[in-house]
Amino acid sequence: xxxxxxxxxxxxxLGGAIRxxxxxxxxSLGETITEKAGRINLGLEGTLVMGAMSAYAASLHSGSPWLxxxxxxxxxxVFGLLHGLLASLRRVNDIALGIALMLLGTGxxxxxxxxYIQPQAPTLSAFHLGAWSDSPALxxxxxxxxxxxxxxxLAFALHWAFANTRIGLTLRLVGDSEAAARAxxxxxxxxxxxxxxxxxxxxxxGGAFLSLFxxxxxxxxxxxxxxxxxxxxxxxxxxxxxxxxxxxxxxxAAGAIGPALQSVGISSGYYLFNAAPYAxxxxxxxxxxxxxxxxxxxxxxxxLNR
Numbered sequence: 001x002x003x004x005x006x007x008x009x010x011x012x013x014l015g016g017a018i019r020x021x022x023x024x025x026x027x028s029l030g031e032t033i034t035e036k037a038g039r040i041n042l043g044l045e046g047t048l049v050m051g052a053m054s055a056y057a058a059s060l061h062s063g064s065p066w067l068x069x070x071x072x073x074x075x076x077x078v079f080g081l082l083h084g085l086l087a088s089l090r091r092v093n094d095i096a097l098g099i100a101l102m103l104l105g106t107g108x109x110x111x112x113x114x115x116y117i118q119p120q121a122p123t124l125s126a127f128h129l130g131a132w133s134d135s136p137a138l139x140x141x142x143x144x145x146x147x148x149x150x151x152x153x154l155a156f157a158l159h160w161a162f163a164n165t166r167i168g169l170t171l172r173l174v175g176d177s178e179a180a181a182r183a184x185x186x187x188x189x190x191x192x193x194x195x196x197x198x199x200x201x202x203x204x205x206g207g208a209f210l211s212l213f214x215x216x217x218x219x220x221x222x223x224x225x226x227x228x229x230x231x232x233x234x235x236x237x238x239x240x241x242x243x244x245x246x247x248x249x250x251x252x253a254a255g256a257i258g259p260a261l262q263s264v265g266i267s268s269g270y271y272l273f274n275a276a277p278y279a280x281x282x283x284x285x286x287x288x289x290x291x292x293x294x295x296x297x298x299x300x301x302x303x304l305n306r
Contacts (some may be wrong), residue, residue, distance in 0.1 A: 009260045015141030016256020017249050018148055019214040023048065023206035023223075024248035025151040027230035029158060030202030032239055034080075036162065037195035038175035038301030039087060042098030044203045045227030046105020047079045051207025053113040056218040060121035065212045068121070069147070072208035073201040079105055080200020084193035095303055102227070109220075116218045124213045145213050147205065151245075154202075158241040171195060175299030203227065229281050236284050238297035254280045 027044050034041050041047075051072035059068030083101055087094040127149075130142030161168040174181040174191045181188050206226075211218045233251060237243035258273035 011135070011138055011141045012260035013253050013256045015143070016260060017253035018141070018144055019252065020255040021248040021252025022145065022148045022151060022209045022214075023226050024230050024233060024251050025148070025155070025245060026206030026209070027203045027227055028233045028237065028244040028248060029151065029154055029241055030076075030199035030206075031231055031234045032199075032237070032241055032244060033158070033171070033202070034196050034199035035234060035239060035302060036171050036175045036299055037192045038178065038299050039084070039192050039196055040094050040098065040231075040303055041080070041083050041101075041196055041199060042095055042228070042231060043079065043083055043101030043105060044098075044200070044231060045223060045225065046102035046107075046109070047076045047200050047203040048207040048210070048227040049109040049223050050079060050105040051076045051204030052211040052222050053109040053116065053207075053218060054204070055208035056116050056121050056211040057113070059123070059212055060116060060119055063122055065122050065124045068212055069124075069205060069208045072204040074204070076200040076202065076204020076207070077197050078200070079204075080197040081193065083200065084196035087196070088189045088193060093303070113218055113220070117220075121212070121218075123216045124209075126213070145209065147209050147213070151248075155241040155245045162241070172299070175301050178301055203230075206230075225278070229277060232281050232284070235298075239299065240297065251277055251280060 027048060031041060031044060054075040055065075055068035055072035057068075058071035059065045062068070079101060083094070083097060086092055087097050124145055124147070126143040126145050128139065128142070129144055130139035133139055133142075158168075162172060163169075170181070170184075170186050171191060173184060174186055174188050178188055181191075207223070210222050210226075215222070229251065230248075233244065233247045237247045254276040255274075257276050261273060
């Protein structure tokens with residue numbers, strides 16, 4: 001490869017990292033909030049897909065993609081509420097429940113979304129931060145959606161809130177020790193339900209990004225398992241919002257390898273490179289999971305610790 005080709009690949013990976021990482025970022029931040037309260041939601045893949053379908057349908061009928069984002073957040077919140085309430089019942093395992101809701105969410109999205117596969121809905125616009133450059137590749141890489149910026153701000157806001165606000169500290173207490181939280185007068189179940197609702201809403205917003213910006217359409221293969229990978233990303237990030245940003249960008253860059261190489265004419269092994277995010281998920285889990293470090297930083301009330 002020439003220097004120009006390498007530069008083009010790197011710029012394409014930069015742009016791809018920003019675009020592809022956004023759903024990972026929102027889903028992982030939402031799951032971080034949920035797990036900080038001591039609950040696991042493996043149904044976020046279904047929530048992501050349902051959010052993508054809801055956003056596309058609302059944007060198509062209203063003519064406003066931002067109303068689509070709100071609809072996606074609402075759909076995600078409904079699934080989060082359902083998970084939060086059912087998981088609060090005795091003898092209900094939150095991991096098994098999450099898998100059931102994942103199947104429910106994807107099934108409903110596929111069923112209701114059949115009418116929206118062909119029509120073109122209004123999509124979200126981007127900030128063109130590369131207008132100063134004469135390089136088309138750089139200009140394309142710096143087309144940044146407002147949702148990505150919102151995700152970055154949210155990550156740093158959550159990091160601050162978990163350490164410095166009463167709400168954040170109470171949430172962490174509920175997730176670390178239910179007995180201590182009850183002794184301190186915290187309403188454990190309502191807090192966990194609220195955290196699961198917020199986590200679901202953020203996952204829905206991640207789905208809205210998929211259908212309204214990149215790739216910017218609705219179809220049944222839109223998610224490609226990103227919701228499940230984002231849950232693994234939370235473990236890799238050790239339940240820290242700021243580390244979720246770095247992990248999401250890394251996953252996004254891995255997902256952009258195939259299209260980046262194809263942009264310079266390298267198509268051999270294209271489908272193999274498209275499997276990079278999944279291979280990265282397995283590799284990171286294998287490298288970071290050990291008896292001493294795999295659950296370092298995990299809230300004490302998670303099912304993983306029991």
